[in-house]
Amino acid sequence: AQSVTQLDSHVSVSEGTPVLLRCNYSSSYSPSLFWYVQHPNKGLQLLLKYTSAATLVKGINGFEAEFKKSETSFHLTKPSAHMSDAAEYFCVVTSYNTDKLIFGTGTRLQVFP
Amino acid sequence: GAGVSQSPRYKVTKRGQDVALRCDPISGHVSLYWYRQALGQGPEFLTYFNYEAQQDKSGLPNDRFSAERPEGSISTLTIQRTEQRDSAMYRCASSLAPGINEQFFGPGTRLTVL
Numbered sequence: 001a002q003s004v005t006q007l008d009s010h011v012s013v014s015e016g017t018p019v020l021l022r023c024n025y026s027s028s029y030s031p032s033l034f035w036y037v038q039h040p041n042k043g044l045q046l047l048l049k050y051t052s053a054a055t056l057v058k059g060i061n062g063f064e065a066e067f068k069k070s071e072t073s074f075h076l077t078k079p080s081a082h083m084s085d086a087a088e089y090f091c092v093v094t095s096y097n098t099d100k101l102i103f104g105t106g107t108r109l110q111v112f113p
Numbered sequence: 114g115a116g117v118s119q120s121p122r123y124k125v126t127k128r129g130q131d132v133a134l135r136c137d138p139i140s141g142h143v144s145l146y147w148y149r150q151a152l153g154q155g156p157e158f159l160t161y162f163n164y165e166a167q168q169d170k171s172g173l174p175n176d177r178f179s180a181e182r183p184e185g186s187i188s189t190l191t192i193q194r195t196e197q198r199d200s201a202m203y204r205c206a207s208s209l210a211p212g213i214n215e216q217f218f219g220p221g222t223r224l225t226v227l
Contacts (some may be wrong), residue, residue, distance in 0.1 A: 033216050034214070036218075040179055042193070043116075043117070043204070043218040043219055043220045043221060044156070044204070044206075044218040045218075046215055046216075046217075049214065051213065051214065052210070059214065090155050090156075092155075093157075099144060099146070099159060099161060099171060099208065099211060099212065099214065099216075100146065100158040100160075100172070101146075101148075101156075101158065101159070101214075102218060103130075103148075103155030103156050103157070104155050105153075105154055105155050106153075106155050112161055
């Protein structure tokens, strides 16, 4: 079965410093992987997606993620955090042969001034 | 509308009552999905439709939960005889077509069962 593990439930960074949110996946086939962001009292928004094209994926708001098959990882990074990046981030994998999404438990990002 | 809409945004009900949650997908989107998100957790899949056909209902927790999409557009998720453990955020998403992985999410309905 497909699954994702988000290794940190909380990450705190200072504004202007790099962001790293870690995600490992488990899949018996070549998966599609996503990162979604959830701001307080708002819906989930797609940040970026990997669908077996380029392994380095660029998303919105300066975020990017690299698919590493050898490490079964799909970590999310951003060179310089902004206060507006404070939110909950979910790593997501597709389920085999269906369109349903399987979410990780989320990482809450705090950004301090 | 421009995005996925859900109503009501908040619903408080008493244990034992039935509730109906509505989802209006992005116009023209074929696929519609329901997820449930408990506090502090990621969303969990409940069921999904392509057009009016329910494709997968393996995530519905028990037979008190049902969903329909009779005309291939608006969908209703119904919970009968609600229990306190049903309290959660219920999220709806739509995508343009089957196999198109990008799902667009609505704001959710926060259900509280007293």
